[in-house]
Amino acid sequence: MNQLQKLLNEMGIVRQNSPGLFTLTPLGVRSLEKLVKIVDDELKYVGCQKLQLPILTAGNLWKTTGRWESTGSELLTIKDRHARDYVLSPTHEEAITDFVASLPQLTHKQLPLKLYQITSKFRDEIKPRFGLLRGREFTMKDLYTFDKTVEAAHETYDLICTAYNRIFQRLNVPFVKVVGSTGNIGGLSSHEYHFPSSIGEDDLKICSACNSGSNAEIATTDVCSKCGSPVKQTKGIEVAHTFLLGTKYSQILNALFSAEDGSRSVCQMGCYGIGISRILAASVEVLGTDSEIRWPKLIAPYSVCVVAPKGGSKEESAIQLAHFLANQIDQIQPFMQDVILDDRMTTTVGKKLMEAKRVGYPYIIVVGKKSSQPVPLVELHDLNQNTQNVYTVAELFDYLKQTVKN
Amino acid sequence: MNQLQKLLNEMGIVRQNSPGLFTLTPLGVRSLEKLVKIVDDELKYVGCQKLQLPILTAGNLWKTTGRWESTGSELLTIKDRHARDYVLSPTHEEAITDFVASLPQLTHKQLPLKLYQITSKFRDEIKPRFGLLRGREFTMKDLYTFDKTVEAAHETYDLICTAYNRIFQRLNVPFVKVVGSTGNIGGLSSHEYHFPSSIGEDDLKICSACNSGSNAEIATTDVCSKCGSPVKQTKGIEVAHTFLLGTKYSQILNALFSAEDGSRSVCQMGCYGIGISRILAASVEVLGTDSEIRWPKLIAPYSVCVVAPKGGSKEESAIQLAHFLANQIDQIQPFMQDVILDDRMTTTVGKKLMEAKRVGYPYIIVVGKKSSQPVPLVELHDLNQNTQNVYTVAELFDYLKQTVKN
Numbered sequence: 158m159n160q161l162q163k164l165l166n167e168m169g170i171v172r173q174n175s176p177g178l179f180t181l182t183p184l185g186v187r188s189l190e191k192l193v194k195i196v197d198d199e200l201k202y203v204g205c206q207k208l209q210l211p212i213l214t215a216g217n218l219w220k221t222t223g224r225w226e227s228t229g230s231e232l233l234t235i236k237d238r239h240a241r242d243y244v245l246s247p248t249h250e251e252a253i254t255d256f257v258a259s260l261p262q263l264t265h266k267q268l269p270l271k272l273y274q275i276t277s278k279f280r281d282e283i284k285p286r287f288g289l290l291r292g293r294e295f296t297m298k299d300l301y302t303f304d305k306t307v308e309a310a311h312e313t314y315d316l317i318c319t320a321y322n323r324i325f326q327r328l329n330v331p332f333v334k335v336v337g338s339t340g341n342i343g344g345l346s347s348h349e350y351h352f353p354s355s356i357g358e359d360d361l362k363i364c365s366a367c368n369s370g371s372n373a374e375i376a377t378t379d380v381c382s383k384c385g386s387p388v389k390q391t392k393g394i395e396v397a398h399t400f401l402l403g404t405k406y407s408q409i410l411n412a413l414f415s416a417e418d419g420s421r422s423v424c425q426m427g428c429y430g431i432g433i434s435r436i437l438a439a440s441v442e443v444l445g446t447d448s449e450i451r452w453p454k455l456i457a458p459y460s461v462c463v464v465a466p467k468g469g470s471k472e473e474s475a476i477q478l479a480h481f482l483a484n485q486i487d488q489i490q491p492f493m494q495d496v497i498l499d500d501r502m503t504t505t506v507g508k509k510l511m512e513a514k515r516v517g518y519p520y521i522i523v524v525g526k527k528s529s530q531p532v533p534l535v536e537l538h539d540l541n542q543n544t545q546n547v548y549t550v551a552e553l554f555d556y557l558k559q560t561v562k563n
Numbered sequence: 564m565n566q567l568q569k570l571l572n573e574m575g576i577v578r579q580n581s582p583g584l585f586t587l588t589p590l591g592v593r594s595l596e597k598l599v600k601i602v603d604d605e606l607k608y609v610g611c612q613k614l615q616l617p618i619l620t621a622g623n624l625w626k627t628t629g630r631w632e633s634t635g636s637e638l639l640t641i642k643d644r645h646a647r648d649y650v651l652s653p654t655h656e657e658a659i660t661d662f663v664a665s666l667p668q669l670t671h672k673q674l675p676l677k678l679y680q681i682t683s684k685f686r687d688e689i690k691p692r693f694g695l696l697r698g699r700e701f702t703m704k705d706l707y708t709f710d711k712t713v714e715a716a717h718e719t720y721d722l723i724c725t726a727y728n729r730i731f732q733r734l735n736v737p738f739v740k741v742v743g744s745t746g747n748i749g750g751l752s753s754h755e756y757h758f759p760s761s762i763g764e765d766d767l768k769i770c771s772a773c774n775s776g777s778n779a780e781i782a783t784t785d786v787c788s789k790c791g792s793p794v795k796q797t798k799g800i801e802v803a804h805t806f807l808l809g810t811k812y813s814q815i816l817n818a819l820f821s822a823e824d825g826s827r828s829v830c831q832m833g834c835y836g837i838g839i840s841r842i843l844a845a846s847v848e849v850l851g852t853d854s855e856i857r858w859p860k861l862i863a864p865y866s867v868c869v870v871a872p873k874g875g876s877k878e879e880s881a882i883q884l885a886h887f888l889a890n891q892i893d894q895i896q897p898f899m900q901d902v903i904l905d906d907r908m909t910t911t912v913g914k915k916l917m918e919a920k921r922v923g924y925p926y927i928i929v930v931g932k933k934s935s936q937p938v939p940l941v942e943l944h945d946l947n948q949n950t951q952n953v954y955t956v957a958e959l960f961d962y963l964k965q966t967v968k969n
Contacts, residue, residue: 165612172665175621175649180662183612183678206571206589211700212618212683215581235641235651237699238687243581245641245651256586259578266909272589277618277683281644293643294617503672 165497166512170437170450170458177285177293181434184458184516188437189296191456193275195327196298196431199320205271205300210252212277216242218251222409227341233279233293245279250342250428253301254406257424263414265305268424269313273300275433287356289438290394298431303407303424305414310425314401317429321350321397324431328453330440335361335370337398342428344402351393352443359395362388394439395432402426441517450517451540459497461486461557462518464509466525468502475528476500482522482535482550489554491561514540520560522553571903572918576843576856576864583691583699587840590864590922594843595702597862599681601733602704602837605726611677611706616658618683622648624657628815633747639685639699651685656748656834659707660812663830669820671711674830675719679706681839693762695844696800704837709813709830711820716831720807723835727756727803730837734859736846741767741776743804748834750808757799758849765801768794800845801838808832847923856923857946865903867892867963868924870915872931874908881934882906888928888941888956895960897967920946926966928959 168182181189197207216234219225225232225244233245246252253272257263278297285293300317304310318334325332330352337349349372351361362379363370366386370376379388406412407424416422432439437456444451454460463486465479466472483498497518499509506525513521519540527534527547535553538545539560548556574588587595603613622640625631631638631650639651652658659678663669684703691699706723710716724740731738736758743755755778757767768785769776772792776782779796787794812818813830822828838845843862850857860866869892871885872878889904903924905915912931919927925946933940933953941959944951945966954962 167668168666172662174617174658174661175619175647178617178619178621180617180658181615183614186613186615186680189615207592208589209587209592209595211580211584211586213581213584213685213700215584230644233641233643235639237639238636238689241581252580252586256578256580260574262573274592279619283644294619 166499166516170441170516171289173288177282177291179289179292179294179434185437187458188452188456189433192433192436193298195455196275196324196433199324199327200271200273200298200300202323203271203316203320204269205273205317205320207274208272209274209276210246210249210256212246212279213243214246214249214252216244218255218410219244222251222406224251224341231280231282233281247278247280248297248342248428248430249274249299250301250402250406250426251410254410254412254426257303257407258410258412265414265416265422268303268305268414269309270303271300271313271317272302273298273429287438289434290442291358292434295432296434298433300429302427302429303412303414304427305416305422305425307403307425310401310403310427314399314427317427318348318399321399321429321431325350325397327455328436328440329455330443330453332396333361333363333368333370333393335363335372335393336375337372338375339400342400342402343405344400344428347398347400349393349395349399350397351395352439353391354394354439354443355392356442357392357394359393361391361393363391364388394435394442396436396439397429397431399429400427402428445517449514449540452517452519454519454541457517457519459495459518460492461496461520461522462513462516463496463498464506464513464521464523464525465498465500466528467505472506472525472529475524475533478528478533478535478550479524482524482553485554486522486557489557489561492557510538514538520557572905572922576847576922577695579694583688583697585695585698585700585840591843593864594858594862595839598839598842601861602681602730602839605730605733606677606679606704606706608729609677609722609726610675611679611723611726613680614678615680615682616652616655616662618652618685619649620652620655620658622650624661624816625650628657628812630657630747637686637688639687653684653686654703654748654834654836655680655705656707656808656812656832657816660816660818660832663709663813664816664818671820671822671828674709674711674820675715676709677706677719677723678708679704679835693844695840696848697764698840701838702840704839706835708833708835709818709820710833711822711828711831713809713831716807716809716833720805720833723833724754724805727805727835727837731756731802733861734842734846735861736849736859738802739767739769739774739776739799741769741778741799742781743778744780745806748806748808749811750806750834753804753806755799755801755805756803757801758845759797760800760845760849761798762848763798763800765799767797767799769797770794800841800848802842802845803835803837805835806833808834851923855920855946858923858925860925860947863923863925865901865924866898867902867926867928868919868922869902869904870912870919870927870929870931871904871906872934873911878912878931878935881930881939884934884939884941884956885930888930888959891960892928892963895963895967898963916944920944926963
């Protein structure tokens with residue numbers, strides 16, 4: 158159980174430092190770490206391993222693949238004191254391929270390799286906008302896979318997509334998966350995951366019958382290529398992208414393995430991104446209302462906020478009840494270390510409730526006027542259900558335990 | 564329970580990409596994340612809150628404090644497409660002070676603020692050396708505190724030092740705390756935490772009687788300033804540093820709060836670093852032997868490695884026993900998700916044992932020749948105790964459960 162001292166609510170989730178550069182506040186970091194855990198769990202479930210590549214990648218590697226030139230002015234580069242070039246990496250195909258090329262005795266028995274990291278990435282946007290949605294420094298999960306054949310690479314690609322589906326299903330934000338362009342990353346084929354939203358920057362064409370679709374960049378007709386039904390156009394916020402790369406990077410950077418016949422063969426690669434900090438912003442954009450933030454329950458900064466009465470007010474005797482509730486709810490397994498108590502003594506219940514809604518705690522419990530009665534009553538605001546009810550303490554616990562099961 | 568496929572051992576813990584730039588392998592990331600959890604736990608225990616500042620700090624802030632000039636050529640800087648200057652931050656006094664200055668209504672009731680992050684930092688070393696010990700990109704924990712008076716800042720400083728002591732006690736690596744120089748960070752006073760080691764780059768003077776000491780940079784005499792006893796000189800690897808800053812940054816960057824009398828006052832600051840990636844390297848440097856890595860138990864990549872027999876060998880019938888053991892040990896609470904099974908079919912037990920020792924798993928269980936007997940016996944190598952014993956399965960479990968209690 159944590160106490161909401163130290164102006165946590167007032168700090169909000171994120172604050173801008175410079176154009177496109179943001180501080181994640183303590184509440185923002187809690188959400189980020191919850192999302193990271195979901196991604197870690199689902200990727201490890203399909204056999205991925207987490208590593209950490211340097212943020213700085215040697216410029217020579219990017220020159221070798223041609224991306225030093227082709228990426229254009231969004232690429233942030235730096236010279237060290239010895240005048241050697243480095244990239245502030247926006248993505249790590251070069252670095253990871255060079256890493257795998259350096260493994261001394263890679264054999265077909267050790268493939269597929271599925272290596273990922275969750276780190277800060279950089280892109281010098283000409284006009285950073287929409288906060289975390291298009292910043293210049295952002296947290297991204299990038300996964301790279303290495304297979305022995307094209308067929309095996311396809312299987313790995315499909316496996317990773319099942320993990321992506323599970324991640325977005327767990328977040329419980331509506332999403333679509335569409336065929337995407339391979340762009341500057343390159344490769345054989347790609348898919349994008351979008352949260353449909355009117356503020357999305359991508360135009361998508363989605364079949365009205367079978368729900369398959371494409372980014373409008375690459376869709377040429379208005380009938381579905383799979384079932385022939387008419388497609389409808391919608392806007393989306395891209396939150397993930399997968400690429401079947403083939404040998405574009407592994408060939409040129411010599412990521413080789415010993416095949417069954419003893420020959421040295423080139424790895425078949427895939428790469429897969431998830432915009433971690435972007436998902437935080439996109440989720441509340443899609444789910445929120447004008448006056449309230451709504452989080453996917455699993456990544457709200459805290460699941461439960463208990464609002465205690467103001468000190469010295471008539472309800473002061475209920476302050477102990479607020480502490481009791483916060484402590485008891487913190488004992489319910491899924492809410493453990495996930496309850497925050499707003500016991501600021503000089504702030505009114507009304508102001509604390511308004512702030513709590515603005516942060517978007519999924520369950521806000523107000524211990525107020527009716528809590529000093531012989532049978533104390535508390536208000537429960539369930540933001541995701543958009544309900545507000547008055548409960549006895551026993552009813553409140555029943556509600557919370559029930560909601561956990563759903 | 565995890566399987567040691569995919570050449571984990573061969574990758575090692577860390578691999579160099581460019582001079583002073585390193586990839587943490589999947590084993591290295593596991594150690595890193597364990598250490599991060601210890602630091603998170605102990606800092607949150609003393610009321611610290613975690614945030615995430617951008618890696619890029621506006622150059623203007625560093626020009627305002629004078630450190631743009633004073634830091635010298637170790638400072639990595641970059642210009643964006645609009646020719647604005649940024650620092651690849653080696654530390655974040657400017658960024659955090661500017662952040663706190665931006666909080667609209669900071670009052671004395673909200674102090675102390677204790678804000679920290681664990682992120683990548685940069686320093687353009689002229690000669691990167693000793694691997695992670697002196698890299699150009701490294702993972703550091705940096706904490707900043709804001710208090711209303713000098714006395715309160717001293718109390719906060721002492722409180723943070725208790726957390727540091729607990730962190731290093733839990734790691735169980737011998738350490739000393741000495742008075743340090745304030746250097747380019749500045750401030751009123753500072754302390755350093757060192758792991759004593761012959762390869763350390765710092766000379767320390769430690770009292771032979773009362774164990775207090777100083778960095779030799781600032782020690783002027785050979786008798787202890789506290790008790791008058793003779794001091795002995797030793798070398799140390801600096802793993803943490805604390806500074807009582809006063810108002811050096813808060814004054815110039817306007818980090819103010821409303822005092823009890825309503826006036827606007829300047830925050831009293833402290834800053835506190837822990838070299839996270841450096842601790843990984845320094846720990847194994849201090850604890851290891853020529854042929855074996857030794858980890859502090861709490862941050863070994865996996866606590867237990869079960870070595871299964873080679874496929875097709877005489878012990879093949881014992882392969883099932885190895886799987887059984889790995890699964891069962893994984894059910895013992897402190898070893899949960901912390902057991903790795905080396906069931907590579909084409910590698911001999913001898914080679915697997917050698918590799919496991921080189922990685923430094925604290926408990927290595929070899930299921931070999933004696934495991935196919937009517938009462939199977941297994942070998943337990945306890946690296947930290949430097950023992951090797953043959954046990955029945957029941958004895959093995961007793962040993963592991965007992966060791967957990969200690």
